[in-house]
Amino acid sequence: MLKEDFVVQSNLRRVLIRTSINYSRMDFGTVKGVVYIRGVFQISHPTPDGDEEKMKNLTINTLYSLEKKVRGIPGVSDVIFQLLNWRKERGQWVPIEMKKKEEEDENKTESDL
Amino acid sequence: MRTKRNPIYKLILGEIEEEVRIHPRYADLQNQFGLLLMIEGEMEKAENHFLEALRLNPKYQEVILNLGFLYIEMRQWRKAEEIFLAEAKRHPKDGFIHHVLGILFLQTGRKKEAAAQIQRAVRCHSHYRDYYKRNGVCQRGVVHLHRKAEEALKKIHLNHHHAQYHNFVGLYLAKRGKSVQAVKELRKAARLKPDEFIFHANLGTAYYYQGAYPKAIQEFQKALKIDPFYGMGYANLSYVYGLMRRTQEALRAMKKAVQMNPRYADLHYNLALLYSDRKRYEEATYELKKALRINPNYLFARINLGVLYEDQKRWKEARREYRKILQITPDDEHIRRRLERIS
Numbered sequence: 226m227l228k229e230d231f232v233v234q235s236n237l238r239r240v241l242i243r244t245s246i247n248y249s250r251m252d253f254g255t256v257k258g259v260v261y262i263r264g265v266f267q268i269s270h271p272t273p274d275g276d277e278e279k280m281k282n283l284t285i286n287t288l289y290s291l292e293k294k295v296r297g298i299p300g301v302s303d304v305i306f307q308l309l310n311w312r313k314e315r316g317q318w319v320p321i322e323m324k325k326k327e328e329e330d331e332n333k334t335e336s337d338l
Numbered sequence: 339m340r341t342k343r344n345p346i347y348k349l350i351l352g353e354i355e356e357e358v359r360i361h362p363r364y365a366d367l368q369n370q371f372g373l374l375l376m377i378e379g380e381m382e383k384a385e386n387h388f389l390e391a392l393r394l395n396p397k398y399q400e401v402i403l404n405l406g407f408l409y410i411e412m413r414q415w416r417k418a419e420e421i422f423l424a425e426a427k428r429h430p431k432d433g434f435i436h437h438v439l440g441i442l443f444l445q446t447g448r449k450k451e452a453a454a455q456i457q458r459a460v461r462c463h464s465h466y467r468d469y470y471k472r473n474g475v476c477q478r479g480v481v482h483l484h485r486k487a488e489e490a491l492k493k494i495h496l497n498h499h500h501a502q503y504h505n506f507v508g509l510y511l512a513k514r515g516k517s518v519q520a521v522k523e524l525r526k527a528a529r530l531k532p533d534e535f536i537f538h539a540n541l542g543t544a545y546y547y548q549g550a551y552p553k554a555i556q557e558f559q560k561a562l563k564i565d566p567f568y569g570m571g572y573a574n575l576s577y578v579y580g581l582m583r584r585t586q587e588a589l590r591a592m593k594k595a596v597q598m599n600p601r602y603a604d605l606h607y608n609l610a611l612l613y614s615d616r617k618r619y620e621e622a623t624y625e626l627k628k629a630l631r632i633n634p635n636y637l638f639a640r641i642n643l644g645v646l647y648e649d650q651k652r653w654k655e656a657r658r659e660y661r662k663i664l665q666i667t668p669d670d671e672h673i674r675r676r677l678e679r680i681s
Contacts, residue, residue, distance in 0.1 A: 231585060232583055233609065253638070257645055303672070307670070
């Protein structure tokens with residue numbers, strides 16, 4: 226299997242650019258074929274009527290689709306999502322309260338690094 | 339001057355108008371709105387928005403040029419001449435500015451000065467030499483401004499804002515994932531003004547999105563030939579080479595990108611990946627440390643650094659990095675397993 230991280234990273238960059246994700250608040254990295262995606266996950270073009278339920282479903286579908294696309298990149302052995310506003314629980318994407326998570330992460334970053 | 343109405347034009351105009359209303363202090367938006375109004379033939383309104391953009395940012399070159407072209411359109415020769423003479427002083431190697439000055443002098447019957455500007459444009463970029471030759475204006479280095487040549491020349495001063503317009507529409511479409519249409523628009527821009535690096539860079543990016551990698555490389559190379567200090571151009575070129583698995587060329591381009599933008603942690607990170615893929619551990623470690631110095635919270639750089647230490651059997655340093663990572667992301671099972679393995 227291919228294990229060239231830069232090749233994976235270049236593919237990953239293109240996958241993210243071509244999706245309807247607002248990736249300005251996301252970071253991504255590749256370590257020995259393992260892809261890391263962190264930050265705040267948002268759709269770039271929200272539903273025009275602003276329906277929250279529709280938006281939630283759209284985001285969930287986009288997350289599944291992104292995961293599938295990333296796993297399809299040659300050389301990718303695993304994908305780790307460390308999102309501030311979404312978490313995968315028993316195979317299902319669920320939204321998490323972002324403020325609390327952001328605060329937790331910020332506290333850790335400040336005190337530990 | 340009215341251009342053939344693009345069906346997407348109305349949509350873009352409406353969006354920009356709304357954005358200008360929300361953010362009236364953004365020079366960029368004022369400029370974009372002015373350009374769209376100018377293309378629509380609403381000259382006075384366009385002038386107001388360009389002047390507002392310049393009030394907000396007096397050194398905004400794109401606005402200065404747009405205003406200059408607007409004055410040409412409005413046949414306000416003196417105002418236009420002032421703008422382009424000042425720009426020629428600031429950018430003596432910009433062939434298009436000399437070309438426009440040549441046309442301006444022709445419009446006002448100053449043939450000698452027009453010929454001198456045309457000579458300068460020829461020296462700046464081969465595109466002008468070919469163009470003047472084709473139109474019988476310049477032969478064997480001598481400028482001939484006969485009536486037919488004058489007519490031909492007067493037409494292409496419109497190229498600048500038409501090119502800006504197509505570039506703008508192209509970027510708009512690219513952002514919405516319509517890469518085929520975006521490429522069409524951006525190609526028009528680059529054809530109209532071939533010595534403008536940003537048009538080639540944008541076209542290269544659109545080809546990159548589309549997956550037309552050899553064409554993307556070609557356009558990024560054209561952009562870099564015009565502006566060899568365009569650091570992100572090298573980075574984009576490197577990503578495209580990466581997609582084509584041409585990692586030797588990717589490495590060369592990324593090194594250049596880092597050299598041009600030494601404060602971008604992301605570029606150091608990518609360069610480190612290229613080195614570590616080639617097992618050049620020392621150089622990879624150096625680049626990751628640089629990335630971490632710029633951004634100490636750059637988690638991926640720290641993970642890669644830990645793995646790199648592990649590869650070199652530098653266990654103590656690897657453990658140190660993994661522990662730091664787990665303090666930030668305690669749920670990372672991959673890192674936990676790695677740490678357990680070497681503890």
